[in-house]
Amino acid sequence: MSTFMTAALLVLGSGPIEVVATAGPSSDVGFEELAAGDNLAAISAIEAGSLPASDPARLINHGVALARLGDHEGAREKFAEVVADSDRYRLETGSGKWVDSRVLARRGLSLIDRGEFEGYAALASR
Template sequence: MSLIAAATLMVMGSGPIEVVASPAPSMDVGYEELVAGNDLAALAAIENSDLANDDPARLINHGIALARLGQEDAARAKFAEAAALRDRYRLETAGGQWVDSRVLARRGLAMVDGQDFKDYAALASR
């Protein structure tokens, strides 16, 4: 079989090509509010979100908002839940880094224990 015929078969066999006009809307659960320092609004946005309750970005942002509001035990529970999730995700932080969701959850736990959350938003996930 010639190289051109093989390439043609590969392209034909790959199935239809889907063109996406615009990306799906982003799920910035409480992100904007956390970055702005409006923890009560962030808490409301997170708790009223359509995301699943076990979504790691939701759990982590929820933990951040709770910690910054002084609710350390509730924050610790959210971070522990995110750290224990079976599935791992790469989440974009407020600082623009892509970090494993379990790593972010463990950082959140350490920060709650060290009381390092006042005015902190860089851990917030998009």
């Protein structure tokens, strides 16, 4: 699996959710749609994409879109699947940071637990 994956970097506290992209096309993980705040379109793009259903970037972005729509249990399932994965992946954020896929997923779970998916801000650097 390529390390040039897309994932949503979930910033703790009152900070924004930073939606990120890779240098290549991102339609498989719904980047453009998430960056635009169109969560339903993001879910459609993710589900229609060619990446395996177990891809961590796909799961994280799917979880973000679901959480933004208020489906916290669905989002929790996506994030939990990444946390439980025995493989670890480094995902590049739009700011150029490389973050462990499990760290991103745990942040997503934490945001759900604290009810902080409300009032998010989506930022895209690409």
